[in-house]
Amino acid sequence: MAESHPEAITFPSGRPGPFDPPASLGALREECPVTPMVYPDGRTGWLVTGYAAVRSVLADPRFSARRELLSVPVPSPLAQEMRRPAEPGMFIRMDPPDHTRYRRLLTAQFTVRRMRQLEPRVREITAECLAAMEKAGPPQDLVREFALPIPSLVICELLGVPYADREEFQRATAVLVNLEATADDLHAAIARVGVFFTELIARKRAEPADDLLGGLVESGELTDEELANIGFLLLAAGHETTANMLGLGTFALLQNPEQLAALRADPALADNAVEELLRYLSIIHIGPVRAALADVELEGRLIRAGDVVTVSVPAANRDPARFTDPERLDVTRDATGHVTFGHGVHQCLGQQLARVEMRIALPMLFDRFPGLRLAVPAAEVPMRDTMSIYGVRALPISW
Amino acid sequence: MKVTVDASVCIGAGMCALTAPAVFDQDEDDGTVVLLDGTPPPGLHAAVRQAGRLCPSGAITVLDTGDPGDR
Numbered sequence: 137m138a139e140s141h142p143e144a145i146t147f148p149s150g151r152p153g154p155f156d157p158p159a160s161l162g163a164l165r166e167e168c169p170v171t172p173m174v175y176p177d178g179r180t181g182w183l184v185t186g187y188a189a190v191r192s193v194l195a196d197p198r199f200s201a202r203r204e205l206l207s208v209p210v211p212s213p214l215a216q217e218m219r220r221p222a223e224p225g226m227f228i229r230m231d232p233p234d235h236t237r238y239r240r241l242l243t244a245q246f247t248v249r250r251m252r253q254l255e256p257r258v259r260e261i262t263a264e265c266l267a268a269m270e271k272a273g274p275p276q277d278l279v280r281e282f283a284l285p286i287p288s289l290v291i292c293e294l295l296g297v298p299y300a301d302r303e304e305f306q307r308a309t310a311v312l313v314n315l316e317a318t319a320d321d322l323h324a325a326i327a328r329v330g331v332f333f334t335e336l337i338a339r340k341r342a343e344p345a346d347d348l349l350g351g352l353v354e355s356g357e358l359t360d361e362e363l364a365n366i367g368f369l370l371l372a373a374g375h376e377t378t379a380n381m382l383g384l385g386t387f388a389l390l391q392n393p394e395q396l397a398a399l400r401a402d403p404a405l406a407d408n409a410v411e412e413l414l415r416y417l418s419i420i421h422i423g424p425v426r427a428a429l430a431d432v433e434l435e436g437r438l439i440r441a442g443d444v445v446t447v448s449v450p451a452a453n454r455d456p457a458r459f460t461d462p463e464r465l466d467v468t469r470d471a472t473g474h475v476t477f478g479h480g481v482h483q484c485l486g487q488q489l490a491r492v493e494m495r496i497a498l499p500m501l502f503d504r505f506p507g508l509r510l511a512v513p514a515a516e517v518p519m520r521d522t523m524s525i526y527g528v529r530a531l532p533i534s535w
Numbered sequence: 536m537k538v539t540v541d542a543s544v545c546i547g548a549g550m551c552a553l554t555a556p557a558v559f560d561q562d563e564d565d566g567t568v569v570l571l572d573g574t575p576p577p578g579l580h581a582a583v584r585q586a587g588r589l590c591p592s593g594a595i596t597v598l599d600t601g602d603p604g605d606r
């Protein structure tokens with residue numbers, strides 16, 4: 137409402153339960169979907185929580201994704217360095233036409249058709265993980281045995297990362313998304329991954345390979361630095377997000393047995409269930425962040441050129457103006473239109489891959505272990521409260 | 536119903552090909568939208584409208600032409 141002028145807030149935290157976003161986000165969305173917010177660096181800007189407003193910010197070219205214009209909504213050791221232009225190839229922090237050039241080089245690799253072609257391989261990888269889990273016997277940590285290795289192996293396969301190097305990658309990327317990591321840890325992890333990609337690209341230049349990086353090398357359009365940064369970006373994006381959807385998604389289904397039963401009774405519900413889990417869990421709990429390039433009026437508020445705007449994916453995905461009974465997990469609903477993959481030109485490049493992995497891996501898990509259950513009380517499942525991608529740190533399970 | 540697409544703004548997210556595969560496909564070489572049927576039959580109209588709403592980049596335009604299936 138335009139007449140209410142609440143004090144500037146800080147970014148809300150503190151979740152009421154493992155699957156629910158901070159309660160204050162919902163209250164903000166009802167009262168003031170575009171709220172003044174103070175950023176940790178002292179700048180003032182905005183927090184946008186309503187579904188319609190979130191979509192309009194993300195689709196509007198007057199809101200820039202250029203890194204040097206942004207501020208981080210939560211305290212971060214990299215906050216200072218973030219205010220530098222993105223490195224060549226880091227296209228998620230660029231605007232068109234720079235963004236367009238990189239994105240175009242990659243889109244053919246991630247089409248619906250290409251992702252479907254990967255299905256048999258995803259099934260094989262999943263079956264191997266499940267077999268290893270069964271062999272090891274209960275209890276196990278589902279994150280370590282299932283949720284992390286599957287997307288990790290798939291993205292490494294897609295990029296052409298040799299098997300021997302994969303474990304090191306998982307460690308380095310885990311540091312990169314940990315908001316509690318020190319600046320030193322972060323620099324070390326970034327450097328490690330950087331060196332690795334430099335070597336990998338040199339190898340692909342020497343012997344052409346039939347994988348995504350090999351193809352990009354061959355296109356002759358990109359420098360080694362650009363290639364390394366793109367590889368880095370895809371690897372990080374492909375690891376953490378899907379892994380957390382698999383881990384947190386399993387937890388959510390176990391805690392909602394009637395939903396799990398509905399999914400098991402009707403395998404054709406899998407696509408729907410995946411979409412609904414993406415909506416309900418909204419694991420991107422900070423951002424995306426944009427900066428206004430011009431004065432923009434949004435829901436009666438004047439956002440001035442230069443202001444930083446953080447949009448809340450969890451708040452938008454639980455907006456009752458868009459989704460009926462949004463606080464309820466309902467695998468039979470039509471949840472398409474959620475903004476978990478974003479909206480506008482930056483909408484997630486890997487979304488069709490994420491869908492394929494979830495649609496295959498979750499039903500295979502519950503088929504193989506019909507008696508799957510938590511091995512600890514739900515309240516003891518350690519949550520990723522301090523990570524920019526929300527989820528479970530571990531999910532102790534038995535069967 | 537008349538459908539047009541603008542591949543120059545398409546970002547290849549694939550929502551169209553996923554939602555209305557009989558009407559939209561993606562180019563093999565660059566992943567951008569390919570329109571298979573600019574005047575889809577009434578049975579596909581709901582899916583086509585949904586694809587238009589889901590497209591993140593505004594590449595899809597759906598025009599009602601007043602034919603029976605449009606409503």
Ligand code: SF4
Nearest residue numbers: 545546548549551590
């Ligand atoms: S949904 Fe829009 S952006 Fe995505 S492939 Fe289709 S036309 Fe392109």
